[in-house]
Amino acid sequence: MAADDDRPDQINTNLLPSAQFNKLERVANTFRETFVLPFRQTPRPVYYHRKFARVPTIDQCDISDEVCKYEATEQHERDKKVDMFKIKILRKRLTHCNWYWGANKYEKCQTEREQYQDSAVNYHLRYGELGRTSELYEYYMKQKHRMIWLRRRQEAGDATAAYTD
Amino acid sequence: MPGWSSLRAPTLNGARFFLNNIRRSQNVHTSAPKMGGGGHAETMVIKPSQYQWNRIKDELHFYILLGVLPLAAFATYCNVVYGPAELQDIPEDYVPMPHEYLKNPVSRKLVAFFNDWLMESYEKRYEKTVYTVWRDMEKQNQRLDFWKMQRLMGERQDQKNFYFIPDRSNMSERYTREMYDHIQKIKKSD
Numbered sequence: 001m002a003a004d005d006d007r008p009d010q011i012n013t014n015l016l017p018s019a020q021f022n023k024l025e026r027v028a029n030t031f032r033e034t035f036v037l038p039f040r041q042t043p044r045p046v047y048y049h050r051k052f053a054r055v056p057t058i059d060q061c062d063i064s065d066e067v068c069k070y071e072a073t074e075q076h077e078r079d080k081k082v083d084m085f086k087i088k089i090l091r092k093r094l095t096h097c098n099w100y101w102g103a104n105k106y107e108k109c110q111t112e113r114e115q116y117q118d119s120a121v122n123y124h125l126r127y128g129e130l131g132r133t134s135e136l137y138e139y140y141m142k143q144k145h146r147m148i149w150l151r152r153r154q155e156a157g158d159a160t161a162a163y164t165d
Numbered sequence: 166m167p168g169w170s171s172l173r174a175p176t177l178n179g180a181r182f183f184l185n186n187i188r189r190s191q192n193v194h195t196s197a198p199k200m201g202g203g204g205h206a207e208t209m210v211i212k213p214s215q216y217q218w219n220r221i222k223d224e225l226h227f228y229i230l231l232g233v234l235p236l237a238a239f240a241t242y243c244n245v246v247y248g249p250a251e252l253q254d255i256p257e258d259y260v261p262m263p264h265e266y267l268k269n270p271v272s273r274k275l276v277a278f279f280n281d282w283l284m285e286s287y288e289k290r291y292e293k294t295v296y297t298v299w300r301d302m303e304k305q306n307q308r309l310d311f312w313k314m315q316r317l318m319g320e321r322q323d324q325k326n327f328y329f330i331p332d333r334s335n336m337s338e339r340y341t342r343e344m345y346d347h348i349q350k351i352k353k354s355d
Binding site: 066 | 248249250251254255273291299301
């Protein structure tokens, strides 16, 4: 996918089809080619994405080690944002597919719909129903309670209740 | 509602006064203070105030010429000459500068200019917070040790002359050693 896949497309899917194609873009492109591009410097500036090293997670920290806990919370927030962006991309794919197919969307967009719904369910299992001001140990305890619940269901006879990451 | 009719006379008086003054606003001669030389003295024109309109023009002029135009010129210069940055992978064994993590050319220029003066990098900020977390953790552990020591001394009552010197400030190792030596010297001289 392109580097900016998480940003919205320039085409607004609510506009009329005639307004979407080329009129304003042609004017803007001619302006850009005549007044902007000739003055550009050739060694173009470059930007990078920040690389974060993996640190020990909350389950590997001592109970009284505040520095380890702080770094684990930072890492957890970053991972949560990454998961949010993944779901945004899948949702955007689904909406584009729906818009494209219109009346046929229930037949043609099955893969996108399945992907989005599975990822949404997994996100909810991991991060949902906890609130905005939750701390890291609450997410950790949620995982623990989920494992216990699944184990009890499995012991009670439900074969599909297995813990997966 | 019965009070509205009593305002009829004052409003008529006010309207009359207003209309009379508008009709005569061109040539009203005042008394002595405005008399100049040459026969035609200055007239004081009675008209509504132009204060707000003049002030609006003044402030628009100020903010546009000193705010909008310089910043727009700076932004167009950055975008036309440099343009938005392109994304690449970090090369091996290279630590990028803080302004090389940004895409917008205006913010790149500002961050590169004010790098360590007004804006601190993400790594520096992070290390500072980690240090404060560690320092407060150390302080709290010292407090817990002190209270535990006091509690045990009170329970066991078996220590006679042991006193723990609490380090409640940013004292360095050297200072505590000097204080210890000073106390030892006092004890020896007794």
